[in-house]
Amino acid sequence: MFRHIRWRLMATYMVVILLALLFLGVHLARDSEARYMAQVETGLLAQARLVAVHVRDAVGARDTTRTQAEFAGVRYPGSPSVIIVDRAGAILANYAAHPALRVKEPVHREAVALALGGKEAAGSAEVGGVRVVYAAVPVVADGNVAGAVYAGLPVVELEEQIRHIRSFVGWTVLATLLWAVLVSLLLARRIAGPIQEMQAATARIAAGDLGQRVPVRTADELGDLARSLNYMAAELERLDATRREFVADASHELRTPVANLTVAVEALCDTIPSPDPASAALLDAVGQEVERLRSLVGSLLDLSAVESGRVHLHLVPVDLEDVAARVVESFRPRGAQHGVTLDQSGPPRGVRVHADSDRMEQVLSNLLDNALKFTPPGGRVTVTLGERRGQAYVWVEDTGPGILADDLPHIFDRFFKADRSRSGRHGAGLGLAIARRLVVAQGGQISAENRPGGGTKFTVTLPSGPREAAAG
Ligand SMILES: Nc1ncnc2c1ncn2[C@@H]1O[C@H](COP(=O)(O)OP(=O)(O)OP(=O)(O)O)[C@@H](O)[C@H]1O
Ligand SMILES: [Mg+2]
Numbered sequence: 001m002f003r004h005i006r007w008r009l010m011a012t013y014m015v016v017i018l019l020a021l022l023f024l025g026v027h028l029a030r031d032s033e034a035r036y037m038a039q040v041e042t043g044l045l046a047q048a049r050l051v052a053v054h055v056r057d058a059v060g061a062r063d064t065t066r067t068q069a070e071f072a073g074v075r076y077p078g079s080p081s082v083i084i085v086d087r088a089g090a091i092l093a094n095y096a097a098h099p100a101l102r103v104k105e106p107v108h109r110e111a112v113a114l115a116l117g118g119k120e121a122a123g124s125a126e127v128g129g130v131r132v133v134y135a136a137v138p139v140v141a142d143g144n145v146a147g148a149v150y151a152g153l154p155v156v157e158l159e160e161q162i163r164h165i166r167s168f169v170g171w172t173v174l175a176t177l178l179w180a181v182l183v184s185l186l187l188a189r190r191i192a193g194p195i196q197e198m199q200a201a202t203a204r205i206a207a208g209d210l211g212q213r214v215p216v217r218t219a220d221e222l223g224d225l226a227r228s229l230n231y232m233a234a235e236l237e238r239l240d241a242t243r244r245e246f247v248a249d250a251s252h253e254l255r256t257p258v259a260n261l262t263v264a265v266e267a268l269c270d271t272i273p274s275p276d277p278a279s280a281a282l283l284d285a286v287g288q289e290v291e292r293l294r295s296l297v298g299s300l301l302d303l304s305a306v307e308s309g310r311v312h313l314h315l316v317p318v319d320l321e322d323v324a325a326r327v328v329e330s331f332r333p334r335g336a337q338h339g340v341t342l343d344q345s346g347p348p349r350g351v352r353v354h355a356d357s358d359r360m361e362q363v364l365s366n367l368l369d370n371a372l373k374f375t376p377p378g379g380r381v382t383v384t385l386g387e388r389r390g391q392a393y394v395w396v397e398d399t400g401p402g403i404l405a406d407d408l409p410h411i412f413d414r415f416f417k418a419d420r421s422r423s424g425r426h427g428a429g430l431g432l433a434i435a436r437r438l439v440v441a442q443g444g445q446i447s448a449e450n451r452p453g454g455g456t457k458f459t460v461t462l463p464s465g466p467r468e469a470a471a472g
Contacts, residue, residue, distance in 0.1 A: 006192035013184035018177065025173040032165045037133060040153060041122040044080055044135035048151040049120075052139045055084055055149070059092060060141030067092040081154070084139070085112060086147040108150065111136035115148035124155070131155040194222045198229055210237040244307050251300035258297050261290050299430040302362075303414065306437040313356040313441060317465045320351040320360065320392055324383050327364040331372060339377030342368075346385030353392045354465035359438045363446075366431040367396040367458050373427070374400035375455070387464055394460040402450040411448060412436040 054074045058066035067084055071093050081096040089112065111121040115136035122135040134152040138145045155162075194217055201214045212233055216226045265287050275283060305311045328344045335342040353360075364383070371381040379399035386393040403411060407418040417429040432446075439446045444462035451457045 004192070005195060006188045009188040009191060010184055013188065014181065017180040017184065021173050021176055021180075025169050028172075029166050029169045032169065033162055036158070036161060036165065037124060040133050040158065041124075041135060044133060044151045044153060045120060045122050045137065047080060048082075048135045048137040048149045050074060051082060051084070051151070052137050052149045055093075056139050056141045056146065059084060059086055059139045059147040062086045062090075062092070062147075064092045071095065079153075080151040083112075083150045083152075084147060085116075085150070087116060087145060089116065092147065108132070108134050108136070108152070112148050112150050115150070116145060118145050127152065133158065191222070194218070194226065198226060201229065201233075205233050205236065210240055244304055247300055248304035248308065251297050251304060254293075254297045255301065258290070258294050262294055265290050296428050296430075299428055299434065302434050303430055303437075306434060306441065311359070311438070311441065313359060315354050315356055315442065318353055318355045318357045318360065320353050320355075320385055320394060320462075321346050322350075323357050323360045324364060324385060324394060327361055327368055328383055330365070331368045334372055335381065338372060338375075339379075340372055340375050341380045342383075343380065344383045344385075347387060351385045351387050351392045352465040353462045355442050355444075355462055359442065360462075363435045363438050363460065364394065364396070366435040367460075370431060371396055371398040371400065371456075374398065376400065379455075390464050392462045392464045396458045396460075397451060397455060399455040402454055402456050403448065405450075408448060408450070412446070 051071060051074050055067050055070045058070045071082065071084060079096075082093070083091060083095075084093040085091055108125055108127055111123070111125075111134055114121040115138045118138050118140075120135070120137045122133075124131060124133045126132070127134075132152040132154050134150065136148055136150045139147040139149055194214075198214050201212045204212045210233055213230045214226045216223050216230070265283070269283055269287070272279065272283070324344055324346070328342055332342055368381065368383070375381055375398045381399075382395075382397045384393075384395045384397070386395070403418060407416075410416045411418070412432045412435075413429075414433045415429040416433075417427065432448075436446050439460055439462070442462060444460060446458065446460050448456055448458050
């Protein structure tokens with residue numbers, strides 16, 4: 001999955017966003033909690049001050065009953081626990097709205113001591129295993145500190161609030177994250193989409209489809225890349241057209257002189273009825289070279305004809321078996337001469353295809369020519385026909401040396417000859433290139449592989465033709 005740039009981009013965005021959100025979430029939760037606690041502290045301080053003013057006279061008189069009575073008369077919001085002490089620290093009143101929340105001895109002594117010293121104190125601390133937010137203020141009567149009021153709110157009360165803050169922050173982070181997933185998915189697609197499009201187009205261009213162009217969608221670097229790619233494809237197309245024209249023109253121009261040469265060599269042989277051995281060998285060599293030249297020019301003309309679409313196919317129902325038999329028979333003498341056995345087999349009722357029989361003969365001839373050329377004496381070349389799921393197959397197998405794995409992808413290229421066949425064997429490297437174009441033009445495919453036991457196996461596939469209409 002992470003092989004795709006889209007997912008990698010997306011993962012990067014997500015990691016960055018997640019880290020930022022985590023930091024923000026934790027910070028927000030802490031900050032909100034702290035603010036809330038500070039607010040509670042301020043509220044407690046205000047309440048303690050209110051109580052201190054109310055009970056000032058009773059505390060000044062150190063009257064427990066009066067202090068409690070006066071304290072009970074104070075109305076204040078919330079339900080903090082309140083402890084009122086006299087100047088010696090003795091408790092005059094100890095109140096809690098709920099018994100479970102009563103702040104027991106010892107009260108937060110430091111805060112009380114500070115208040116008795118005339119200073120206000122507020123904060124939060126552990127009291128008896130419970131976390132308490134507290135505020136302590138002095139009770140001032142006649143300008144002197146007469147005692148202190150301590151108000152504390154156990155955090156149990158606040159926990160609900162804090163939970164609420166945390167869940168709020170949590171949900172906000174989650175919603176933002178989902179939103180971020182969506183946005184980063186779109187963003188990653190926007191960047192990776194054109195790249196994938198260009199990659200696919202480049203692969204098609206490399207495979208020979210030079211008419212490929214990609215849409216220029218943006219005005220950024222990706223747009224520039226698309227433009228450059230289109231420019232490159234256009235240039236390649238132009239060069240390819242020039243090359244084709246050149247091959248067509250050159251082979252056309254060569255045809256007449258080569259034909260004249262063939263005739264001249266034949267005439268020369270006739271005019272010298274019994275040449276001496278040296279002249280005979282020379283004449284033979286010249287004859288062979290002229291023949292090679294003639295076949296090369298023929299191949300080049302064929303290639304430029306198929307490449308430019310000038311080959312007119314007569315697609316009719318054909319029995320492949322007959323085509324193969326004709327080709328095999330025509331190669332039998334050469335097989336016998338090389339000591340290579342030629343075999344043909346196929347289903348009893350034949351293999352019908354919709355094809356041009358002359359062109360299919362040409363394709364099979366190229367394959368058999370190679371097979372015979374590369375198979376050493378004593379070997380075997382087998383042509384097998386078959387039909388499977390609407391496809392007709394021809395397999396041409398030999399017991400030759402096989403093809404190097406590195407060469408396999410290139411053997412259908414123009415002028416390609418494997419290194420091991422470069423020396424000694426004659427051929428321009430055009431046979432398979434022509435064969436492939438002819439098969440593709442008829443709606444089929446051709447491929448090659450090495451046989452496990454040694455030798456090569458070529459497979460030609462064509463769509464099966466209508467059985468009843470087959471004329472053979
Ligand atoms: N049956 C085979 N066994 C081993 N190698 C093969 C076989 N068929 C093709 N090749 C390899 O593929 C190359 C290309 O084959 P192709 O038929 O296109 O060219 P060629 O036979 O060398 O020349 P041409 O067909 O133009 O006379 C050959 O040169 C050879 O290296
Ligand atoms: Mg060949």
